[in-house]
Amino acid sequence: MNALPEKMSGILLTGHGGPEVLEYRVDLPVPRPGRGDVLVRVAAAGVNNTDINTRTAWYSKGDRDAADAGWSGQALALPRIQGADVCGEIVAVGSGVEAARIGERVLIEPCLREAGGRALDRPWYLGSECDGGFAQYVVAAARHAHAVTSALKGFELASFPCSYSTAENLLVRALVRGGERILVTGASGGVGSAAVQLAKARGAHVIAACHPLKADALKDLGADETVGRDDDLAQMLGTGSIDAVIDLVAGPQWPTLLDILRPGGRYAVAGAIGGPFVQLDVRTLYLKDLSLFGCTVLDPGVFAGLIEHIEQGRVRPLVAQTFALQDIAAAQAAFERKDHVGKIVLTVDEEAA
16 A cells, blocks of 8 residues: 555546536545455546536436435535546455455446445445546445456446446346347447447347437447437337337437337336436336336346456447546537447546556
């Protein structure tokens, strides 16, 4: 521990609002691992919808100063270091953790069930209920720092944790199996492009809904078919033709997503970039015996399963662009334009990334 620096650079979220509430600092204290924790030197950290949603208080059902602005519906403790996607190296361990773990290259599971050697009453989210990876160092429980053996670069590995574990969780909850017809909405984004790859790894027939200009990129990832994000899906695909919908969009087209599901079909959602308010005809839900799954907290074993997918080469990183940590405002602006396919990543340690 004595060799660790006292200060580090990082991005502080100082309130809810625009990019002006993101403050780049070089004098932040380096955290120290407690019992059961590891300290990770961050190589790179991915940018996600949740970073922007948290900054703008999108999760709140009230106003920007409401007490429900975090993922979990709780007030955030500000200032906060965001960043749910972390690739890095363990450089120190707390009591109860084997020193042999120092030097491991790790990905941090973004959905945390333990901190400081104690089980949490409700899951925390890295970069929301506790500090995350938009800094040179971050602390996490040792059980959530998963060793990864891969030839991929740090910035490539940093594209996986949040988006790919969210996608894997959606597919696990929706019981997606080989041979089934699966529709993925918002397929060109980080979670969507991950879901396309992970569904194909299961042997499913994947239909990707995306902007027509991104269709070729999605087919390169393994999509069997693409449809336009504004197409009439019932006309294009047929009612009752889809086994499972993996939805990241919601919005005005939402009722059609249930129409195209077959009887007994499954719908899983982890995003609402098209709008959070939808119309539901309850008769469609019960007369077709549909199952609807809201997916935020990762099921046990999901992240370990993702590490196996990565190490076996069943999924590949899709990094659209990288930015230096201090350029986070530009990175988030590029993210919000939605011109990219895949992930935007911040490089924290240039050499390690």
